[in-house]
Amino acid sequence: MKLKTTLGSEVYSFTELKEVFAKANEEKSGDRLAGIAAKTVQERIAAKMVLSDITLADIRSNPFLTADEDEVSAVIEGDVNETIYRNMKNWSIAELREYILSNETGDRELKRISKGLNSEMIAAVTKLMSNLDLVHAANKMEVLTTCNITIGHKGTLSSRLQPNHPTDNVDGMIASLKDGLSYGIGDALIGINPVDDSVESVKRLLHATHDFMNDWNIPTQNCVLAHVTTQMKAIQQGAPADMIFQSIAGTEAANRSFGISAELIAEANELAKKQGTGSGPQHMYFETGQGSELSAEAHYGIDQVTLESRNYGFARHYDPYIVNTVVGFIGPEYLYNSKQVIRAGLEDHFMGKLHGIPMGVDICYTNHIKADQNDIEDLGVLLTAAGVNFIIATPMGDDCMLNYQSMSYHDVATLNQTFGKTPAPVFLEWLEKMGIYENGRLGRNAGNAALFS
Amino acid sequence: MNEQLIQTITKLVVEKLKSNEVSQPSAGTADVQIKLHSKQATGALTELPPPENPNGKVTFHQTTSAKPEKKSAVHPQPAEKTISKQEEFIEELKKKTPSRIGVGRAGSRPKTNTWLQFRLDHAAAVDAVYGEVPDKILHQLDLFQVQTRVKDKEEYIRRPDLGRKLSDEAKELIKKRCAFSPSVQIVTSNGLSAKAIEENLEDVYLSLVQSLGNLGIETGTPFYVDKGRVALMDEIGDVLQPDVVVMLIGERPGLVSAESLSAYLCYQPRIGTIEADRMVVSNIHKGGIPPVEAGAYLGTLIQKILKYEASGVSLVKKEG
Known part of the structure; x- marks a missing residue:
């Protein structure tokens, strides 16, 4: 394994693979914060060059965190298909990139190699890819999943309706829900972030959304994004939840800071299968985001792209219905500005897809980061081009509970119309029946929440 | 990317407290909000030079409460009666939530007014990050001021680790001026919104002190930290050895409110304390938990923490 390169008269040498990985990243404030970023732009490129010659076998035999040390590593390692891996283990990362981009490589081929790749290999190739590479390659893959309905088809852009309310008021939540539905939002999920994480409150919101879906025959699924243990209790007490949600991270220690473990997630998945209202086969929903391991001081000097990739390796073990990165939420100390948020959004989506998981994105920003609505509209366009499974939408992009901005109901409709896409087929049928969509785009009743009176 | 467990736990604690508390003003209880620690803003960001008047010539436009927006019928040509019924229905929906619903559309895009209103609210939130806490308030409350290791706002954003550490001078100063090993150490900091301190600190602080006094709980010597982070309480805990630290800190500005304050609490915070042992009462401002009620409420929460010798x-x- 060669960790050295000469560029002109300058020799760049790196002490370990972890350092090459970190320095090969595009600029991120989080890697700087961790003190592991490239010092100069040229050093960054030197690291990419070194990385391009590293083989898949080099990566697998030099783990940053061994399966013995860390259960996330153990989960990822255990899911590698040895036969597929053996057939390509001598590929360099450059060769892997070129295989992925080859016109001979399509959905089927990518899904095959996916089974032989671990999360570090997927992170490595991501570091060598341009933004357009990431868009183009991700768009080759179609990942379909089913909870109550199936989403992820080519030619669709689904959405999670996020009708949050600052006090979890059910009427207030329903008001926002009606408004969102009237724009054709919510085929991936009607998902509420609760303020009050108590079992009673979660049950109340689950019942309210479930009843509303039944009353209006809406082909979608519900979820209240409380802590996994709270949702499990609510389900055990008979609340109707179509899936179980949890935020996850890329190391065992960071997961512990979230109050979760691999065992707990497996239990939740079993419970959702046995007692959830979703028909499945997929029953889990995960959220991720670059920087959370550093934030939890559980990053082991590993860069945030690699750690994020490990989220997806962990997630795929549980065959989730949906996964999304909350890409601009974490704050400027991890993703400083719109350029970094856009890069991270494209990386996360691609890495998720190459893991074979149904990847969505909460395209968002906070008020102390250098970004505004125009920037996330840009990322919305890029991700729609990349074939993102779903994005999150709030009223006018303003989440009045979490105090951040995401995409709007209008944005989802606009992206669909601009790209000639539609919501998921079963949901689209319902929208057309309601006059919300006509001829594949917003129709006569669109934007009229009074429809649900 | 959040410690939802903290939220769960804290909320459970608060729920229990609420059920025991008859003295809680009813207006406040429904609004008590516990949020994720890591979903709270932890840094203020700017690359721009500070505004000419650093003491915050920030204008706040009250846009979300008063919004007699022109209602344009979405349906191209419904009968008069239908329009008014529709409008009525949507107006009713809008009363139930502060979210921006029922705003109409231009094709698939928002109306111009709605769009510009949104941009204005975001602009106000961004500008709010630049304010400074007026010295007058700190004098009034007799709070002396110390610094973290952060030099300026830019560094505050990029280096949260430095905002979690006291400067050497600060360490010396609090050692010299603060009572050692009190039951409760109150710490205040601007965090991401000086406006939050300016608008709420006096009420929260005074009612907290009064509440603790009534409960017979001894407090140490309070002070103000410029550009602090929540986990700074760990180092303060190491230096002063209090049983409980309560930190009042400005939240990241939102579009609805740029002046929201959070109170973080922890039993015996020391270097190495885990996040799950912290708890937070957030959304303290006049449109959320009223500051006076928040102060009183925090007193009872601290009593609970002391009784069980644990938090979070x-x-x-x-x-x-």
Whole structure:
């Protein structure tokens, strides 16, 4: 394994693979914060060059965190298909990139190699890819999943309706829900972030959304994004939840800071299968985001792209219905500005897809980061081009509970119309029946929440 | 990317407290909000030079409460009666939530007014990050000021680790001026919104002190930290050895409110304290939990923490 390169008269040498990985990243404030970023732009490129010659076998035999040390590593390692891996283990990362981009490589081929790749290999190739590479390659893959309905088809852009309310008021939540539905939002999920994480409150919101879906025959699924243990209790007490949600991270220690473990997630998945209202086969929903391991001081000097990739390796073990990165939420100390948020959004989506998981994105920003609505509209366009499974939408992009901005109901409709896409087929049928969509785009009743009176 | 467990636990604690508390003003209880620690803003960001008047010539436009927006019928040509019924229905919906619903559309895009209103609210939130806490308030409350290791706002954003550490001078100063090993150490900091301190600190602080006094709980010597982060309480805990630290800190500005304050609490915070042992009462401002009520409420919460000698996850475990 060669960790050295000469560029002109300058020799760049790196002490370990972890350092090459970190320095090969595009600029991120989080890697700087961790003190592991490239010092100069040229050093960054030197690291990419070194990385391009590293083989898949080099990566697998030099783990940053061994399966013995860390259960996330153990989960990822255990899911590698040895036969597929053996057939390509001598590929360099450059060769892997070129295989992925080859016109001979399509959905089927990518899904095959996916089974032989671990999360570090997927992170490595991501570091060598341009933004357009990431868009183009991700768009080759179609990942379909089913909870109550199936989403992820080519030619669709689904959405999670996020009708949050600052006090979890059910009427207030329903008001926002009606408004969102009237724009054709919510085929991936009607998902509420609760303020009050108590079992009673979660049950109340689950019942309210479930009843509303039944009353209006809406082909979608519900979820209240409380802590996994709270949702499990609510389900055990008979609340109707179509899936179980949890935020996850890329190391065992960071997961512990979230109050979760691999065992707990497996239990939740079993419970959702046995007692959830979703028909499945997929029953889990995960959220991720670059920087959370550093934030939890559980990053082991590993860069945030690699750690994020490990989220997806962990997630795929549980065959989730949906996964999304909350890409601009974490704050400027991890993703400083719109350029970094856009890069991270494209990386996360691609890495998720190459893991074979149904990847969505909460395209968002906070008020102390250098970004505004125009920037996330840009990322919305890029991700729609990349074939993102779903994005999150709030009223006018303003989440009045979490105090951040995401995409709007209008944005989802606009992206669909601009790209000639539609919501998921079963949901689209319902929208057309309601006059919300006509001829594949917003129709006569669109934007009229009074429809649900 | 959040410690939802903290939220769960803290909320459970608060729920229990609420059910025991008859003295809580009813207006406040419905609004008590516990949020994720890591979903709270932890840094203020700017690359721009500070505004000419650093003491915050920030204008706040009250846009979300008063919004007699022109209602344009979405349906191209419904009968008069239908329009008014529709409008009425949507107006009713809008009363139920502060979210921006029922705003109409231009094709698939928002109306111009709605769009510009949104941009204006975001602009106000961004500008709010630049304010400074007026010295007058700190004098009034007799709070002396110390610094973290952060030099300026830019560094505050990029280096949260430095905002979690006291400067050497600060360490010396609090050692010299603060009572050692009090039951409760109150710390205040601007965090991401000086406006939050300016608008709420006096009420929260005075009612907290009064509440603790009524409960017979001894407090140490309070002070103000410029550009602090929440976990700064760990180092303060190491230096002063209090049983409980309560930190009042400005939240990241939102579009609805740029002046929201949070109170973080922890039992015996020391270097190495885990996040799950912290708890937070957030959304303290005149449109959320009224500051006076928040102060009183925090007093009872601290009483609970002292009784169980635990906070956050550990508190819930001990309570069983």
